[in-house]
Amino acid sequence: MVAREPSETRILSVASEHLRLHGLRRFTVVAVAEEAGMTHANVYRYFPSRVALVDAVVDVWLKATERRLADIADGPDPAEDKLERLILALAKANRDLLHEDPHLFAALSQAVAKRHAISRRNRARVRALFERVIDDGIATGAFEPRDRDRAIAFVIDATHRFIHPAALELEADVPQESVDARLSTLIRVALRTLATGVI
Amino acid sequence: MVAREPSETRILSVASEHLRLHGLRRFTVVAVAEEAGMTHANVYRYFPSRVALVDAVVDVWLKATERRLADIADGPDPAEDKLERLILALAKANRDLLHEDPHLFAALSQAVAKRHAISRRNRARVRALFERVIDDGIATGAFEPRDRDRAIAFVIDATHRFIHPAALELEADVPQESVDARLSTLIRVALRTLATGVI
DNA sequence: AAAATGACATAATTTGTAAAATGTCATTGC
DNA sequence: GCAATGACATTTTACAAATTATGTCATTTT
Structure with missing residues (x-):
């Protein structure tokens, strides 16, 4: 040792x-x-405190996840594809963590619930990725929302159930295929909504 | 006394x-x-137990709320209006409870988290109201979803953030007007989605 | 000088025990 | 016979003491 x-x-x-x-x-x-x-x-x-040490551990995971999301957001693909993959990747990352490392998931969950700095910053950065992709889609004409900010809030609100740790815990025992199907529907609606300027 | x-x-x-x-x-x-x-x-x-007594108290509130929702669902108005009012009424009932009776809200929240019978049954009945209104809309031609079950799941998933106690707690300090605006957007999208057969 | 430690004050947790609450039931009172 | 009780076993909670952990810092080590 x-x-x-x-x-x-x-x-x-x-x-x-x-x-x-x-x-x-x-x-x-x-x-x-x-x-x-x-x-x-x-x-x-x-590390200045026990909590800071735990947060540092959680942050390693958050940052690694962010990197994968950023790779999607910064890719050369159409904004529609990127937004779909962004949502799916984020949902999958959190859901996998819940099942494969429940203790780390619990620590993340707490950091989010108690609004620790690492979670607020992660949230801001992930939100920025969503904004970037949606802005990308607007620039290329793939998305035509009437109100850009409202469109961003819509996507985040609508997908909340499949992304937020507190929501994921509620459905821990629902078959993954069923959850996947529902998320897939939601993404389809979101993409269609962004494309057709309903918002 | x-x-x-x-x-x-x-x-x-x-x-x-x-x-x-x-x-x-x-x-x-x-x-x-x-x-x-x-x-x-x-x-x-x-009452068979302490928990059963608490649940009975929560159930009084749940049933009263259900009655108001049923009045909306069974009204003579167009399905679109009824669905919008149903969602708004349910979101408002839970949100008001959070602020006006935090202790009862906490008890409800626990009953939901621990999947007590009262909460499972309430959930089933409220879901049935949503189904009824959506079926109503399909019957009158106001809604034309390709898949009825998928449409119902979509509405419930998309509005989750504004209805579920665990989600409401997260936004307790967000200004109500901001939440209202976002919910209003989400409802508009949901109604449009049901009407145009995207699903 | 940077890394690490030992010694220390303070805070949190655990442990053991007393008190109180939950839940059961045979009996009482209406 | 139905409502209510008192007495009781079992489970939880509350409290105090002891232990352990957190967090700080002057000193030692490399």
Whole structure:
């Protein structure tokens, strides 16, 4: 158990593992520090608080997800395709997290519910991606909403159920295929709505 | 403090008052019984458990709300109008409860989250109202969805953010006018979608 | 000088126990 | 016979003490 990584990275990866395995409740700075081969005081050199450490772990996931979304948003494809893939990718990322790493999902869920800075910023950046794609669609004539801001709010509100952690938890036990079908319908309506200037 | 009401009714109204004033945490069968002028054992003659008593209180509100919704759904107006009013009334009922009786809202929220029978049944009945109005619209030609079931799921999914307690809590501090505007947009899109057979 | 520590004050959690609440039922009173 | 009770077992909650964790900082180590 030799620490080759620099301390900050090592703490973060141990914290990540610890959170995934034991969950928020049993996540302690002391335990993480011990597993990282240092005293807990040293952890505070790199992370200002326990909450900040947990948020840093969540943020790694958020940023990785954002990167994948940005790749979609910045791609060369038509805005319609990009918007559909953006929504599907975001919904899938959150839904997969719920099933594959429930503890990390719970930490994310809390950060969102308590409006932590990482979640507010993530939300702003993801929203910016939606705006970018919709603006792209408007520029190319694929979308023709009467009111651009209203159109953006519409897309976000309509898809809320399939994207927001609190909403996803409610449907954890609904068969994925059924959820997929409903989301697919919603996306079709959203795209059609943006294209035909109903808003 | 003479009990004119029959016991069951009296227990229920005392319980209702107690929940509204003190909240779920401090709601005890013993306290309710005392305030109703009887021993707690007697409460169990009418309600099988503490949870059942709380649920009964919530159910009174749910049923009253359902009645108002049913009045809309069964009215003589065009299906489009009725669907719009149905959504607005349901959203407003839940949102008003959140602000005017937070304790009762919290109890409702829990019943929904834990899938209590009262909430599942309420959900089924409210859904039936939506189905009725949409079927009405299909019968009169106002709505022409390709797939009726898909259309119903779409309306419920799209409006989720403005109706579900868990979603409403997230936006408790957003100005009502802003929420109203967004909901209004969503309803317009939903009506247009149903009318034009996109689904 | 940067990294890490030990020692410390404060805050949160756990543990054990007393008190109170939930839920049951045989009996009482109307 | 129906409503209500008192007595009781079981489950929760409330409280206090002890333990553990969080967060700070002067000092040591590399």
